[in-house]
Amino acid sequence: MISIEKVLLKRFILIALALIAALAFFHSWWADSLYLKMQKRQLQHEGSALAQHLRQTTPEQRTSLTLNLPKHSSHIYAIRSQTSSWSSAPTLLSEYPLEDWFNTPGIHEFQDNNDRSFLILSRTFTDSMQFIVIQETTAALAELDKNYSYMLLAIILALAIVLLLQQKVIRETFSKLDPIRSQIDALQRGEKPTLPNSDISEISPLVSAINQLLGYLHSRNERSKNAVGNISHAMKNPIAVITQIAETKDNGLTPKIREQLIEQAEQLNLIISSELKRARISGRGHQSENFSIVTAVENLAATLKLIYPDKLLTFDININPQSHFPGDQADFNELMGNLMDNAAKWCDGVISVDINGELDQFEVIVNDDGPGCSKTQIERLTKRGIRLDEQAKGHGLGLNIVQTIVQQYQGDILFTNRDAKGFSVRVQLPLSLI
Template sequence: MSKLKARFSSIAARLLLASAVLLPLFLGLTGFFLDRAFENSLNVAETSRLRGHINLLFSVAEPEVRNNRFDSLRMPVTLSEADFEHPNSGLYGYIFNGQEKLVWHSNSAALRDPPPYNRVVTKDSPGQLVFSEQRLDKNLHFVASYAVNWEDASGKPTPFYFVVIHGATEFKAELKAYRNELWRWLGAAGIFLLIAQTMILRWGLRPLGKLAVALKKMQSGDTSNIAGEHPRELQKIVDNLNQVLEREQALRQRYRNSLADLAHSLKTPLAVLQSRLGQGAESDGELQQIASEQVARMNQVVTYQLQRAVSSQQHGSFRRTRIEPIAQRLFAALQKVYAHKKMKQSLALAPNSIVAGDEQDVMELLGNLLENAFKYGHQEVRMSSSLTDNQLCIEIEDDGPGVPEDQTERILERGQRLDTNQPGQGIGLAVAAEIIRSYDGDIRISRSELGGARFSIFLPTPASPD
């Protein structure tokens, strides 16, 4: 039962089963109607033939008067129809008078007993040709009878009945031959149509096999989506599947990026803790304060990155974030991490340096850029801001080696680094660029007056001042 169920779970098997059931039914009905039509045509032809024979007998008959009585007809010795002359030819002619007496029969009926009068003569229809089928001598015959009232010289009518009988042997033989040919050809047509249907199904369902191969390649990792051209009916499905796959890949990539960003973002607070623990704090209270601040910072980072991982876009554009407190916190933390460099830091922010963005986004953005400046700067890091065209321009500069002009685009890509001697994964600048793009901002890289790199960030300001 399970094998049968599995077999008919196939589309091709179902269609073939439907064809195998419906096709014989259709061909059977077709054969039935064709058989009926042919049999009717044979009956019409037989009726027409018998009418011609009746007309022939009627046309050659002449009245015969005996003893002043008109009770018989005179017929020619031979007739033009040859079957009326050959004994037992299957075509027989008879004439009866009103006294139910046989007054003439054709030479073909000389060796046969005349048919029963009551079975072949119809008295109620004078002047009309009546057709019927009768079993005479246990065989089927076609019978045509014609009743006529023949008037004598005095105008007295005398009834005569012309009867023509034709055996149905040829009729049945012809009908049988037709039926044999009909069902033979219909059977051959049915087999041919089933074979053609099988081939059409294989050809028509071939795109599904092609789609299965494409899915298998994608599953094995050979391709990232369903490639190739497909029929119009399947192309919409393929396009929708590719969209789902692209979204799933983008989501997976966003998870990877978020994990990488999380690890990158935790480096700074961990470095602060490691630096203070390595140098030794002046008191347990100071160490506890530093640890508490950095643990809180790490908790914020984890929460922020988890939110980014499950969200397709940033939603902080309706918030207002001040730059100065964030910058001061970052400078203080980085000064501890890079205390051995004794960096000179400069913070010159314009009044009301506020952006329309989420605080965690701004923290992540400035933290990555400032850490990059502290890492590659030699002695000085500078941060400033200015308002222009409803945007806040933030500039972060250092006196490090700078960024070559032909590399300013490449270093904003994830995983790209210019100095491989310094530790890092090439993530910080890419994360900063992603955050800036999410707020429809802009970032530009140029040469600073300090000799190193200048990162100019343009972010939207709130619609109304704080």
């Protein structure tokens, strides 16, 4: 089952991660570029200051090892002429490629073996003199990386907060559907014929479509019932005529043929009766008024006592008062009528009926104290879709109608022999398919 909330959260997380990655890359590139641009500009200013200072000195002073340079502790200077060279940090610069820097004027980036980073400005002052200004950027770049990590952590924290807020917004939005869900449950229980109009613009077309579908299904169900009823009733008269002709003694038929015709006519009557019962099964698509399960079962029990007066039937009825049948009362009466009639026909006198339909399924258990059923017959009964012969002896009478109803409601049916004595039928129907 797909959760829209989870789908939206996953997509938002993917989009957010992509945006964070893009933002992090852009920020890193922008910060590094801006910092290097500022440092290079500062280095150029420092080079211009050094060139101005050199212009104010005499040639003799430029060759002196005691040359008075601007006091900038963050910069290292190196000067080279045709006759001499000088640097403010000779020990450090002895390990660096000064010759390459002197030969390639401009600004260079350099990182030594100790992971120290530098910016180098190389300029030609006169035809006979060159100088280099070096600025170390290790600490500044480390601080920049540190701030970048803080920024990334802040973005991740903001994303987590946004995710929580989005989840809350999604849940609050979907909570608007709770009334619709309750109304659908009431519709399924038969408390309402249609769904009321929704004030949510996105849901209103769906509600209208469901109501139209309910109307269409109800209309088609009624047409199907009427068609089957009309055909069945139309067939009854010809069958009655055939039976009457077969029973006439001077019809010219042999007794054997006459007996076969009467038997086939009775079979046709049984088929018509069975199909009329099936046509009355409404299923989940049809809803009617809510009804009392207790009253319906008690009325069926009283009727069976009148039908089988010689058995002195005793009914042990246990019904959860919160139970409700997920469909039409006619279907319930057909289901329970066949189960209880089958038990009454084959019991010795005691029948138990247990019904519980409060949680996620509607369960019916009908037990009797009769002779039970053979293992072979039970295997035939449990095969879904099998058409049982309603004239066969045993627990087959009416159970094909029961199976039709159970299949119509997408439920399950189980036939078993009781441990002590008798036969048991368990029917389970889902209360909701949502």
